[in-house]
Amino acid sequence: MNRTQYYNYIEEHLITLSTRIQTRGKLNILDVHIHSETFFANLCNFVFHMNFKNMNEFKHNVESIDLIDDENKVIIQVSATCTKQKIESSLNKEILALYANYKYMFISISKDASPSLMNTIFNNPYTLSFIPSTDIIDKTMLLRTILYMDIVTQKLLYEFVKAELGGLIDVVKVDSNLATIIKILADENLSAPVESLDLNEFEILKKIEFNDLLQLKSTIDDYKIYYHKINEKYSEFDKGGSNKSMSVLQMIKKEYSNLLNKDLTSKEVFIGVSNNILNLIISSKNYKEIPYEELVMCVDILIVDAFMKCKIFKNPRGYQHVIT
Numbered sequence: 001m002n003r004t005q006y007y008n009y010i011e012e013h014l015i016t017l018s019t020r021i022q023t024r025g026k027l028n029i030l031d032v033h034i035h036s037e038t039f040f041a042n043l044c045n046f047v048f049h050m051n052f053k054n055m056n057e058f059k060h061n062v063e064s065i066d067l068i069d070d071e072n073k074v075i076i077q078v079s080a081t082c083t084k085q086k087i088e089s090s091l092n093k094e095i096l097a098l099y100a101n102y103k104y105m106f107i108s109i110s111k112d113a114s115p116s117l118m119n120t121i122f123n124n125p126y127t128l129s130f131i132p133s134t135d136i137i138d139k140t141m142l143l144r145t146i147l148y149m150d151i152v153t154q155k156l157l158y159e160f161v162k163a164e165l166g167g168l169i170d171v172v173k174v175d176s177n178l179a180t181i182i183k184i185l186a187d188e189n190l191s192a193p194v195e196s197l198d199l200n201e202f203e204i205l206k207k208i209e210f211n212d213l214l215q216l217k218s219t220i221d222d223y224k225i226y227y228h229k230i231n232e233k234y235s236e237f238d239k240g241g242s243n244k245s246m247s248v249l250q251m252i253k254k255e256y257s258n259l260l261n262k263d264l265t266s267k268e269v270f271i272g273v274s275n276n277i278l279n280l281i282i283s284s285k286n287y288k289e290i291p292y293e294e295l296v297m298c299v300d301i302l303i304v305d306a307f308m309k310c311k312i313f314k315n316p317r318g319y320q321h322v323i324t
Contacts, residue, residue, distance in 0.1 A: 004296060006158040007147055008279050013165040018139050021080050022110040036109060039164055040078050041067045044107070046157045047145050050074060064093040074103045075128075082108035082138065088122050096126040104128040105135045112138040115263070140262050147268075177237075177247050178277060179284035184233050185298045186290045190226065199224060204308065210316035212266045223304040230305040249311050252277060252303065256312040266313070273312065274303050 021036060041052040044067065052067040052074075067076040077090045087106050096104075104124075118133045146157065204224060208217050234245035255276045259269045278299045281287055290298075306312050 003151055006154045008275055009158055010146055010161050011143055012279055013161050014139055017165060018110050037066050037078055047142060063095050064090040073101060075099055076105045076107055078107050078109055080110035082111045082113050084117060084120055091122055091124050096128060100126050102128055104130040108138045112140050175286040176284035177244050178281050179287040181237050181248050182281055182298050183288050184237060186294055206316050211313045215267050216270055220304050223301045224308060226301050227305060227308055249306055252306040253311045274299055
């Protein structure tokens with residue numbers, strides 16, 4: 001799907017930019033910070049349907065205000081630091097007395113905001129409209145909004161990010177076992193009739209319900225039938241090394257574990273694991289390009305297989321393995 005392709009590209013480049021900002025900040029190299037303000041002004045216009053401008057266009061180095069939308073009366077502080085001290089210091093600058101009827105937002109372009117920070121009460125002497133739970137924005141919140149954008153806006157944002165960042169971010173590629181197993185799976189005729197499986201349908205459904213994944217039940221049902229086929233492919237794969245299939249499953253599990261620390265629904269976690277694994281494969285040096293739709297299908301088959309092998313998502317009490 002084009003939506004997946006657009007989102008994956010945007011996500012990869014925003015996360016890379018975020019990492020670069022954080023690393024360069026530690027080295028006191030601030031050129032990326034400065035140029036990022038205009039980039040994030042345009043990004044926020046896509047995400048929030050606003051008309052932000054870089055404040056430096058009108059007045060240089062204004063404390064507490066990096067982006068401004070006079071039409072909608074919103075100001076934004078863009079920062080690589082996301083702490084109570086940083087936000088409160090910004091809210092206490094005297095310049096904000098001139099914007100007392102504006103809404104204040106704080107965007108962290110490097111580190112994600114902690115849940116406790118979103119529920120903190122801040123000293124706001126100039127009484128700007130500021131609700132921490134919704135007006136503190138980090139990259140995870142931005143990406144979640146982007147994920148569910150309408151396809152037209154998402155495509156426009158993709159083209160903008162590609163124009164701004166596409167030629168600047170170069171990832172060193174290395175071989176991966178994920179790319180190899182995808183190639184093995186892609187070479188298989190998956191349209192051939194599948195032999196009758198001794199799958200414990202009741203247990204599979206129980207795990208789906210337990211993890212609130214009913215919205216993805218059709219996807220799981222479509223691909224669970226390849227359970228034995230995947231086992232065969234893993235056996236074939238392991239002829240080149242006893243830990244190869246284990247490394248693939250552990251990478252899927254790692255991506256799943258990383259997403260558990262974020263405020264995501266089970267559906268978002270499942271899709272996030274699939275998207276992250278897809279990105280890892282595309283970024284692999286040994287990835288042999290196949291049609292995008294086939295790649296997405298093969299990745300989803302691997303994710304469903306990991307789900308059934310109990311590598312991702314919790315098992316309900318008394319859960320029995322999928323095979324009867």
